Structures are given as C-alpha cells and as structure tokens.
Amino acid sequence: MHHQQTEHSGLATIGDNTVDQYYGTEQTSFVGGNAVNVAVKLRTLGADVAYAGAVGPDADGERIRRTLEEEGVDTSLLVELPGITSVSKIRVEDDGERVIFFEDFATSADYQPSEADLDALGRRRLVHIGMNPFADRIRRELRARGVLVSQDCAVSSGYADLDVAFCSAGDDRPEAERLAREAIAGGARLAVVTCGPAGSIAHDGERWWEAAAQPIEVVDTTGAGDSYIAGFVHRFAQGADVQTCMIEGSRVAALTCQHWGGFDQVPQIVREGAGA
Template identity: 50%
Template sequence: MTSSARVAVVGDNTVDRYLGGPEYVGGNALNVAVQLRLLDGAVTYFGAVGDDDDGRKIAGALRSRGVGTEGLVNRDGPTAVTEIRLTPEGDRVFVREEFGVTAGYRPSDAELARIAEHDWVHIGMLPHAADFVARLRRLAPDISISQDCAVSSGFAGLDVAFCSTGEDEQKALRAAGDALSGGAGLAVVTRGAEGALASDGRDDWRCTAVPVDVVDTTGAGDSFIAGFIAARRSGTPVLGALEAGARVAARTCGHVGGFPQ
C-alpha cells in the first residue's frame, strides 16, 4: 500500500496504569491507530511523547504492532499517564489523568504536509482540532477526515463525526443533529449497550451491540471507530460499517486495555 493509500491517526496517547494491576499503552488516537493497523494495513501515527521511559514504551508498542512512528515526536515534559480503576462489572473509573506533552501537541506545517499525503485522516484528542481540520482541508481538499468528537471539538470540514452519548436515543439523535448542522457529512453516535446509529441528514442507520462478557470497556469506543473506518475504506455501506465497528468493540471489551497487549 502506497503512502497515498494510508491512514494517518493524529492525537493523544497515554500509559494506562490500572490500580492494583498491570500497565498498558493506550489513548484515544493511539488505540484507533493500532486497531486500524490490525484491520486495515498501513497506518501512521502522529503525536507527542516525553523523553522518558513512558514515551519509549509508547514508541515501542506502536512499532511492535507495525504502526508507522515517523510522526511521533519528543517534546519537553512528561508523557501522558492515566490511572484507572476497574469496577466488578468491567467499567472503568479514571482516577487521575495527566495529559503531559499531549496537552500542547500541534502538528507543524511540515508534519501537516506529511499527514496530507494520506487518503484518510482520523483525529483523536487534539488541542485546537478545528484549526487543524481547517489547515488540512486547505492543503488537501479531497482527503477524508474523521474525528472523535467526544474528545475534540468542532464539526466543520469533517466527513465523519464520531460522537458518544450513552444509551439514551433522543440524546443520540440530538448529538447527530448537532454534528450535521455543524458541518459534518456523516454523524456516527455510539450508545453503549444499545449499539450505534448514524445519519447523513437524509438517511438513518442503526445497529445493535454485540453481546460480550465484559472484562474492561477501555478502548471500546476507539475500537468501534477503527472497525467503522476500516469497513468504509473497503467500500462497505454505512450499516455494514456500523456492524463492523460493533464487532471490533465487543472484542476489545473481552480483554484489559484498548488493544491486545
């Protein structure tokens, strides 16, 4: 797969420390990058880590799973760390989040030019995401752009806006409407155990969640995003892409961490 046929994932990373348990690599954008690599071929990750052991752990995890790290940069300061407590039901409770150098990460003009060489760009948690999308659109008008709008703001210029609302359908419909009125071409809303819905303002699609014995919900939404993007890139219609995302999310709920480690 050539550079022009790759996915770029831009945004956050973290080291997830489970209280009383193991330590994993994660983060919204990084989880999507790894899951996409497992599903869809060539993926490049763009983000920032500190020059510390945690940063080296993140770089090593990406490389060992075949994710391109030419967009991973070192910044002065600590790598992001998240402390997580799991409930008996497998739900996660964030005890502490230290965003470290990801809090100030903004791709340079040179990095933006490299990102624009890809055919699909997905944005996780990214400061000034709306400005980044506008810059990228000016440079590459035909590129496909998606964003996790649960962690980054703005809808203008997005081909796909991923939102998350919980199980309430009316709240999900309002979120989809807000994304479409804000300029997104397609709104995709995950609803936890109630599955997911999508709308482009003309047609609506819904899928149910895949039953699973939940071990840990960390990264389930990121995995859904990866499954959806991989399916759409292969030409799968929207409903099939929702179902593909639900299957990948269910697999992730069956193990600790945002991807197998």
C-alpha cells in the same frame, strides 16, 4: 490547488497517547489513548497506518513508541516534546467498574503538526483525529489537502470540515439523536453515535441508520469506542456503505471488550504507591 493532485494511500491518526494505569483490584498498566488505540486497531485490520503525536523524554514515552513500532504502526510523525508523557489513572472497583480518577494529557496536548507533518498526513486517504486542542486547524488543513477526516468529538470539539463525526451517548437514544443532529448542523457530513450496549446510530441530515452491539461477556470496555471507530473508518476509507461500516465497528469493538486495555497487549505491573 496543488494539494488536490496528491496520490492518497493508507490511513493515519493524530492526537492523544497515554499510559493507562489500573489500581484497586488490578495493578497493571497499558499503552492507550484514543488516537493510539485507533491506529493499532487499524493495523490489526490490515491497514497501512501512521500515528502523529507527542511524548515526553521519559520511560513512558519510550514505551509508547516501542509498542507502536512493535504493532507495525509508522511512528515517523511521533515527536518528543519537553515535559512528561500522558498518564491516566483508573481505579478498578470490586465489581469491576472502572473510574478514571486522574488524567493528564501532558505533552499529548502540546502537539501541533508542522507543515511538513500536515503534508505527510495529507498523502493519506483518511486521517482520524483523537484528542487535540488544535483540531479545528488540523481538520481545515487536511481538508485542503483532499483527505477524508474523522474525529472523536467526545474528546475534541468542532464539527466543521469533518467527513465523519464520532460521538458517544451511553444508552440514551434521545441524546444520541440530539448529538447526531448537532454534528450535522455543525458541518459534519456524517454523524455516528455509539450507545454502548444499545448499539450505534448514524445520520447524514436526511437518512438514519442503526446497528446493534454484539452480545458478549465483557472483560474491560476500555478502548471499545476507539475500536468501533477503527472498524468503521477502515471500511469507510474503502468506500463501503454506512451500514457495513457500522456493523464492522460493532464487531471490532466487541473483540476489544474481551481483553484488558484498548488493544491486546502484555501489561506492565504498576508499582505500589505509584498513584492510588
């Protein structure tokens, strides 16, 4: 196939963006979303990275585009669709616990990459898929173009055509092992399961790996899993071994837990009465 002869360079993410609005003991908002968080973290690690997704023709959409551009992420594949930009509303309890009480993926969930978009993504070395209802097709199309593909399987379903399936199991080790086996049985080449403070495990159908989480004082866990993914795939795309990728994932996740939001940014104040 002619796709296989493409020179691959750089990384990309495709999928969800959102504005995370915090209420309760905090009244602030941050740009986020799995695919956006991973893209920005990859850029901070020094990668050439593009983001593909959709926003609405509104102030939140402009904010997401501007933030990505300020962070150095290529936004040539960020499109505007009719509707509104995705918003997630998070209540912060007195003890600091975060509870998502409203989530609307809106235009994010309507995004389907065109053939031209897929060709552009197909020139990347690795593409990570966040939340996207069309993930099955995207994986198949990218694999046909010779691209390494990873996916957050907590937000997008399906394991076929995946080089790395990322899952999440809290600190439930038996559940983590079950998810890893399920991903491999479903067609993934490698399954990586994050277990919060219990670290992470990985499985390729034969071997098992594990890595500890770094001990830190947690400020906010929002985006920690996305940061783990960014650290892992950054090294994975460079050809590093699985253990090295896991250790780097843990390191990047720990850094994210030490600030509010999925990546370090200046928050905006949420207007009173906007949702809580």
